[in-house]
Amino acid sequence: MGRTPCCEKVGLRRGKWTAEEDAKLNDYIMAHGIGSWRSLPQNAGLLRCGKSCRLRWINYLRSDVRRGDISKEEENIITYLHSSLGNRLVLI
Template identity: 75%
Template sequence: MGRAPCCDKKGLKKGRWTMEEDEILVNYIAENGEGSWRSLPKNAGLLRCGKSCRLRWINYLRSDLKRGSISKEEEEIIIKLHSTIGNR
């Protein structure tokens, strides 16, 4: 016995996200916060799966997400922490 599927995959968009969809997702989360990802697409008016919305937010749209190369200071911190605590 497993969890029920998050959605019936019929009628959902797949593939690339549009700028409009990104804007809807960002605005919805700004107003309501990160809550139930399963109900978010319906409440926000998106034709996407909840899992797709969650992954889009976590991997691309979060405001605290840093993109690009790490700085020399960040690299030194990583090396120092790795030597101290290992691969935990």
């Protein structure tokens, strides 16, 4: 009963991602797009879990992920919305 495991935990790499693994994941997604995260590691030649690949892509490798400080304008917008709406983040 319940969900089947995403992969066999035996023989998978854990811990820090290498630049080579990042390149493989990025190249595969650019060539084939995002499909099944469960089958992606095997198809891309990675010894990682599908969940690990998904999190790496979403949090670090996606091209539209913006890093760094927020601008003064963005800070002013946040301050204004917080002063007018409070902590009701759903409305923001």
